[in-house]
Amino acid sequence: MTAIVAGLNVFPVKSAGGVALAEAELTPTGLRHDREFMLVRPDGRHLSQREIPEMALLQPVFDGVKLTVSSPLAGAPLVCEAADGPALDVTVHKRPCRGVDQGDDAARWFSTALGAPCRLVRFTGTRPTPLGGGTLAFADGYPVSVLSAESLDDLNRRVGEPLPMSRFRPNIVLRGLGPYGEDAATRLRGAAAEIELIRPADRCMIVNTDQETARRSPGTLRALARYRLARFGGARGIMFGRLGVPRATGVLRVGDELAAS
Structure with a gap:
């Protein structure tokens, strides 16, 4: 199965606004300068x-x-x-x-x-990931977050409003896997980079915050909870997207093809 890189985002200051890029260098700690x-x-x-x-x-x-x-x-x-x-x-x-x-x-x-x-x-310094033997800067637990555009499209059909991708703050946006196709993928391989997808992304109340206005409403997390509540290991959470660890580093560009397996 093949996915297209539809978006690349870095967040230089943790929990602040993001920067959309046409290309970004994938390093062992994620996209360069992410959560630095x-x-x-x-x-x-x-x-x-x-x-x-x-x-x-x-x-x-x-x-x-x-x-x-x-x-x-x-x-x-x-x-x-x-x-x-x-x-x-x-x-x-x-x-x-x-x-x-x-x-x-x-x-x-x-x-x-x-x-x-x-x-x-x-x-x-250095900071290890909980699983997968990776390393990261100030990201919550893993250096790379991935979400499919089709997964957001499906959520939007359920909530009846066009939520932007910025609500979910992914580093890499994919298109081509279909809704929740990222759930089953364990590797993303491109010509210059490779990412191992380690675990689902457990969502919190930040997805309720409009990233343009900072206004909060509870509907987004509530809608996800209705159909994306699941267990990973011993934890129960609202899963949407995937978290990963770089296995080969290089430049990623919007429009790149990635083989998903």
């Missing part, structure tokens, strides 16, 4: 749209040297060069990791924009 930065509370716990849905309105762009973030919540954009400084002990869903503090100016900008004290950190 994260906002943390004063005690080091990560901030997300679960607590502050307005994080969706943060629009970051990172070129490998300079991070630029704009938002209707702030005046002038934040522009800062990635800093090498003190590393902080931080956590993602209670799992410990390390992040390099990006300075007081960035902390003030984000704290003012979001109305909550926080600091910006950049990933450092």
